[in-house]
Amino acid sequence: MSKDLRHYLWQFKGQNLLLAVILFVQALMVTFNGIANANALTALVAARFTTFGGWVGAMTVSFGIFCLGMYLQTYQYSRCQQLMDTAIRRDVAQRLSQTSYQTYHSQSPAVYASWLTNDVTTINQMGFSNVMDVVTQVFTVSMAVIALAGYHYSLVLVTIVLAVVMYLVPRLFNKPIQTRALAMTHANERLMNRLSDILSGFDVLNLLNLRRLLVTRTTAASQDTAHYINRWQHMNGISNGVINGVSVVCQNLVLLLTGFLVWRHLVPIGTVSASINFAGTVFAGLTGIMMSLTDMQAVIPIFTKFKAVPLPPLTGRQAVTQFQRAMQMQSVSFSYTPAEGLILQDFTLTLEKGKKYALIGPSGSGKSTVLNLLVGNLTDYTGTITWDGMDYRHITPASLVGQVTYLDQTPFMFNDTLENNITMGEPYPADAVTAVLQRTGLTDLVASLPAGLTTMVEKDGHNLSGGQKQRVVLARGLLQGRAIVFMDESTAALDAASAQAIEQMIVTDPALTVVMVTHHLRAEIAARMDQIIESKTFRKAANK
Numbered sequence: 377m378s379k380d381l382r383h384y385l386w387q388f389k390g391q392n393l394l395l396a397v398i399l400f401v402q403a404l405m406v407t408f409n410g411i412a413n414a415n416a417l418t419a420l421v422a423a424r425f426t427t428f429g430g431w432v433g434a435m436t437v438s439f440g441i442f443c444l445g446m447y448l449q450t451y452q453y454s455r456c457q458q459l460m461d462t463a464i465r466r467d468v469a470q471r472l473s474q475t476s477y478q479t480y481h482s483q484s485p486a487v488y489a490s491w492l493t494n495d496v497t498t499i500n501q502m503g504f505s506n507v508m509d510v511v512t513q514v515f516t517v518s519m520a521v522i523a524l525a526g527y528h529y530s531l532v533l534v535t536i537v538l539a540v541v542m543y544l545v546p547r548l549f550n551k552p553i554q555t556r557a558l559a560m561t562h563a564n565e566r567l568m569n570r571l572s573d574i575l576s577g578f579d580v581l582n583l584l585n586l587r588r589l590l591v592t593r594t595t596a597a598s599q600d601t602a603h604y605i606n607r608w609q610h611m612n613g614i615s616n617g618v619i620n621g622v623s624v625v626c627q628n629l630v631l632l633l634t635g636f637l638v639w640r641h642l643v644p645i646g647t648v649s650a651s652i653n654f655a656g657t658v659f660a661g662l663t664g665i666m667m668s669l670t671d672m673q674a675v676i677p678i679f680t681k682f683k684a685v686p687l688p689p690l691t692g693r694q695a696v697t698q699f700q701r702a703m704q705m706q707s708v709s710f711s712y713t714p715a716e717g718l719i720l721q722d723f724t725l726t727l728e729k730g731k732k733y734a735l736i737g738p739s740g741s742g743k744s745t746v747l748n749l750l751v752g753n754l755t756d757y758t759g760t761i762t763w764d765g766m767d768y769r770h771i772t773p774a775s776l777v778g779q780v781t782y783l784d785q786t787p788f789m790f791n792d793t794l795e796n797n798i799t800m801g802e803p804y805p806a807d808a809v810t811a812v813l814q815r816t817g818l819t820d821l822v823a824s825l826p827a828g829l830t831t832m833v834e835k836d837g838h839n840l841s842g843g844q845k846q847r848v849v850l851a852r853g854l855l856q857g858r859a860i861v862f863m864d865e866s867t868a869a870l871d872a873a874s875a876q877a878i879e880q881m882i883v884t885d886p887a888l889t890v891v892m893v894t895h896h897l898r899a900e901i902a903a904r905m906d907q908i909i910e911s912k913t914f915r916k917a918a919n920k
């Protein structure tokens with residue numbers, strides 16, 4: 377069994393143990409029912425009707441207990457499964473929250489959604505569900521072996537030898553099943569990616585009169601996934617067929633042995649029916665166990681994939697303190713991929729506290745890249761970036777990000793109250809919130825809303841204007857004490873008056889250190905800038 381499955385089973389050992397106890401009682405009831413059945417028949421043949429009635433009554437009681445157990449088993453299994461699912465999702469989310477910005481963005485959110493939904497479902501179906509089946513079968517098989525031992529020791533010996541054969545045969549299929557299971561999880565990721573892509577593009581398809589692409593692309597994506605699921609089930613099917621075939625051969629060998637024992641008068645004739653019954657239980661149980669163990673192989677590559685998300689080393693790093701003097705880039709060179717070439721080459725820049733900077737230049741020249749390097753999102757650069765003289769490589773990424781308010785064209789709003797969008801649910805004193813509303817020019821907006829700060833912000837902030845959303849994000853940052861503002865084309869989508877008002881508000885605040893990436897540097901804003909940096913200097917080190 378995958379050691380990750382064991383890890384989660386152990387994490388909730390109390391609940392899982394309770395489930396195992398319920399399964400044990402269930403297996404006991406099934407076995408007892410089998411024995412009671414045989415005894416009732418024997419009593420009937422011997423015309424002992426009271427005994428016969430007693431065994432039938434016992435069977436009824438044991439079946440009643442079994443039915444109660446079904447209810448308890450279903451409920452307890454669901455409880456255990458939900459506990460483990462949540463633990464898996466929490467661990468994956470924890471890993472994603474700690475990985476680097478670049479690693480996170482190497483996959484789309486749809487891929488991560490697939491991990492947390494499809495992959496967790498596969499772990500349930502192929503992992504936890506099969507563990508429960510194996511535990512049930514182990515109890516049932518053990519009890520049947522004990523019953524067989526009551527007839528002749530050789531039956532147990534042969535059964536054990538054949539059980540080893542049944543254990544070894546399915547191992548032949550482990551590797552190809554794991555490989556195909558991994559391909560299937562990747563196919564699920566692609567499906568999520570393609571579906572979210574095409575569904576998000578509905579408005580564009582509508583305008584282009586290409587709504588039919590919604591159908592054709594969904595179908596094509598589904599067919600791709602179906603192909604990989606079928607390949608996986610194909611191998612599973614072969615494995616299951618072989619396991620069942622071996623099981624039947626084993627049962628017949630035990631029957632042959634029983635026939636031989638009867639022929640030699642070593643056991644009574646009735647052993648034949650007991651042998652058929654219990655050998656059938658043993659090998660059907662072993663077949664179930666082997667099929668379940670084979671199915672469980674599918675979860676190994678999923679956990680391996682989760683754990684492949686790298687965690688950046690945090691040892692030897694410390695948190696930055698409040699910004700005092702300057703952020704500096706010294707001889708920094710950076711490229712996203714070797715093929716793409718250098719975006720920055722030997723680039724040097726100093727940003728002093730309280731000063732205002734504009735980064736201007738053509739699209740694609742690397743302005744946003746500079747901001748992402750400064751905020752610590754991009755780490756694969758050469759040269760040095762410092763915060764008050766402290767090398768970024770010695771700083772914890774979270775502490776750096778925590779100093780900067782990053783405004784872009786699409787400020788993200790949570791579907792929550794206006795107040796929670798600003799405070800992010802943290803308990804700030806009311807006067808601090810009032811002051812930040814004043815500073816970001818939101819006081820009039822809040823006063824005009826009937827529900828004030830408790831007004832619900834709709835999904836994606838549909839009930840706020842672009843400029844209001846920019847102000848909310850700025851207020852959020854200011855409340856958290858962030859005195860550095862990076863504006864990445866943040867006002868590009870606003871009308872001239874709103875853009876002007878936002879920019880003016882930010883560049884005239886003496887407490888803020890501002891870097892503004894823009895294609896439209898208005899004269900009155902340019903006049904407020906301490907330095908205007910053109911992107912043509914990024915690759916020449918000409919701005920020294």
Ligand SMILES: Nc1ncnc2c1ncn2[C@@H]1O[C@H](COP(=O)(O)OP(=O)(O)OP(=O)(O)O)[C@@H](O)[C@H]1O
Binds near residue numbers: 713739745
């Ligand atoms: N995550 C990424 N992976 C690979 N290449 C990228 C990535 N982000 C940006 N690039 C490339 O790096 C170059 C610089 O992009 P960047 O976004 O920094 O430019 P920009 O000057 O801010 O552009 P714009 O003004 O259009 O926003 C572009 O060629 C872009 O295609």
